Amino acid sequence: MNSFDCVVIGAGNGGLIASLRLAKSGKKVLLVERHILPGGFATSFSRGRFNFEASLHELCDFGHEENHGNLYTLFKELDLLDKIEFVDVPEAFRVISLSNKEDDYVMPFGIENFINKMEEYVPNSRKSMRTFFELGKEIQDAMRYLNEAKGHPDSKVLMKKYPNFMRVAPYNVDPVLNAIKMPKKAQDILNTYWSYLGAPSSKLGFIHYCIMVYLYVSLKAQIPTKRSHNISMTIADEIIKNGGTIYYGREVDEILIDKDKNEVKGVVLDDGTIINTKHVISNASPHSVYGHMIKDTNLIPKKALQRANFSTLSGRGFSLFLGLNKSKEELGLKEYSYFIYNSLDSNKEFESMHNINNTSQVVVCLNNALPNASLKGTTILYFTSLFFGDCFDKALTKENYFELKDKLAKNFIKTFEKATGVEITPYIEEIEVATPLTYAHYTDSPDGTIYGYLTADLDNMMPRLMRMYNEDYINGLKFCGGHAMRSSGYNSSYLSGDLAAKFTLGDLKKDN
Ligand SMILES: Cc1cc2nc3c(=O)[nH]c(=O)nc-3n(C[C@H](O)[C@H](O)[C@H](O)COP(=O)(O)OP(=O)(O)OC[C@H]3O[C@@H](n4cnc5c(N)ncnc54)[C@H](O)[C@@H]3O)c2cc1C
Known part of the structure; x- marks a missing residue:
């Protein structure tokens, strides 16, 4: 039995x-x-009149019937597609640097749009950006071949059909972007998504990062309604x-x-x-x-x-979920996802995330993809950040958990207001804070990490x-x-x- x-x-x-x-x-x-x-x-x-998303900002590798990724294929195979409704996220990202006011960029989806926008922000970046996306396509094709070969690829086929894949495979992001002569500013903007994988560009495998960006930009990102x-x-x-x-x-x-x-x-x-x-x-x-x-x-x-x-364990999660009693239009929140960093250098940012006072954050305004995500005249915002190493444990005592949560939450909100110029504090109707302890308790993830190893x-x-x-x-x-x-x-x-x-x-x- x-x-x-x-x-x-x-x-x-x-x-x-x-x-x-x-x-x-x-x-x-x-x-x-x-x-x-x-x-x-x-x-x-749910809290009060808000229904919060607990984690998802955007789905990668999904897309649409006419141009789709592996996840779409999997959901189709398992008869899930017609049972869940998805919508596109409006733009790739907005990235803001706290240390330089001029570093504030909004990037669109679509490879040509992305390359053109980058050229506007960083003149003479076009050629290297095109090479980057061509590499993304080759990596996607090579990965498909590797998948089909089920652990026994023919190295001659790999060398012949996917020579650039073989060339870049051993390297992390930085050396490849340097080798294709991408201007540093374009690298910094392109590397915005690094925090989704939780490792900086000097440590992150080029193939992994390149295919992720390629999939996001070419397939757009989706979320369930x-x-x-x-x-x-x-x-x-x-x-x-x-x-x-x-x-x-x-x-x-x-x-x-x-x-x-x-x-x-x-x-x-x-x-x-x-x-x-x-x-x-x-x-x-x-x-x-x-x-x-x-x-x-x-x-x-x-x-x-x-x-x-x-x-090694990845970043430990710290998140805020805010229900605001003003509409996104009244607040002046135009974008869906805001990546707010101290600087656009992922390697420096990764180091900063070992400090409890760091307030780098990814913030999603759900209503900009789903206008009816909350009742008329209200908005849902959620913040995600990572702490590496033991900085959270060091700041925590038996007595100060709630005080620490409040202090960190206030710092994150202040940073968002400073970076975007949008005032949100007076309009907070509901707030929930999740710390590494919440995540460890909820999923038994070691040390409350949210991105695995x-x-x-x-x-x-x-x-x-x-x-x-x-x-x-x-x-x-x-x-x-x-x-x-x-x-x-x-x-x-x-x-x-x-x-x-x-x-x-x-x-x-x-x-x-
Ligand atoms: C705030 C936040 C934002 C994120 N944003 C994104 C995003 O935009 N895009 C994206 O792709 N990813 C995002 N992620 C990451 C993504 O959520 C995770 O990578 C993914 O959900 C992990 O899934 P998993 O299969 O590892 O399962 P987990 O979610 O880790 O679940 C493991 C399950 O196992 C159960 N379990 C553990 N031990 C036992 C046991 N002994 N017996 C029975 N059950 C047990 C737990 O209760 C849990 O339900 C985000 C995560 C967070 C927290």
Whole structure:
């Protein structure tokens, strides 16, 4: 009775898609989620008359039927497309530097529009910008080929068809942008999205960053009209409709390992129930699995620990959610996403984020993509920032949590007002603040990180994808989500769930 083909731990984006793929493939799947709702970070919440999006600013790699990305294809394959309504985000971004008033740029979607706008802001940037987007296209094609080759690419094909992909693959962002002679100012503007991946341009793999920007600019970004919670609920409903089982409000306390075979043999839930299975996909991080779900640490292969310890935790989340009692027009908020940094140099900014008083931020005005996101005459704004290292712990005492939250929130709001010249403080009707403690509590992410492991240097997306075929340290145990092979973000976590499910389907075939 208590036996499943696969148990999926956690109903975040990765766990939901993994479960749906398995259920649709006719497998007996159990999804266990410690909360009473699906989604993990991908959720919404209400305060007063406002319904806030908890995390999503914009979806990457989606697009439209006529020009779409991998995420669109995945949702189509899983029959999700017609069940969720999406709209385009109006512009790529507005980026503002606090240290130089003149550094204030609004960039549009569409490759030609983007290149033209950059040329207006930075004369003589056109050629290098074009080269950048051509590289983006080649990287996209090469990644498709690598995907089809399933871990066995022909190096001759790679060299012949994708020579520039091979040339840039080993490098981080800075050396490639320098090599294509992009003016420094254009690099700074182009690197605006760095904080979405949480690693600066000197550490971030060029391929990862280039494909991300290419996808954003060419496919535009989308959001669901009913918050990310609607996506999570729709996928959960589909899992059930396709014969899957979901336990909400239950936690996987332990993963049972057969010592002699080094393979999964089941899981134990928080009430002591034992579920038999040979396959587990964990949407919880390797830190959580090796840290507390495998009780006998002798059963964890040394290589698995080495691999997990090789990764560094990414930024720890700090967010504000504001419900304002004035319309965006009355306030004068024209853009959807505001990236506000001390300077436009991502490497300096990354260092600043190790300081608790840093107020760099990404702010979204939801009503600029969804005019009816809140009632007439009101506006929803949400702020996201990252703290690296232990600066948050150092500032926190047992007594000062609420005081610290208030102080930081006020600083972030002041910075926004200073950067945009838009006064918001008198119009705040609702405010909610999420700290690294909130995120650790809500999703069990280690230290309250919101972007999985830092995608930097040898732990960038490309090396992760190359290693993923050889990372079955315990037979039957796979990972998906922000801490897995595709790194964090909505599209990456969904796609990693699909990959983990497909690998598990392959293993299940071998079992029979
Ligand atoms: C404020 C904010 C803004 C963001 N903005 C964007 C954006 O604009 N675009 C973008 O692409 N990404 C964005 N992200 C990142 C994105 O939300 C995450 O990368 C993604 O949601 C991670 O999904 P995941 O699959 O790793 O699952 P998670 O959301 O980490 O969920 C893991 C789930 O596992 C459950 N779980 C853990 N342990 C157990 C256990 N033992 N038993 C049962 N259940 C367990 C947890 O409760 C949780 O539900 C943002 C994140 C935040 C917080």
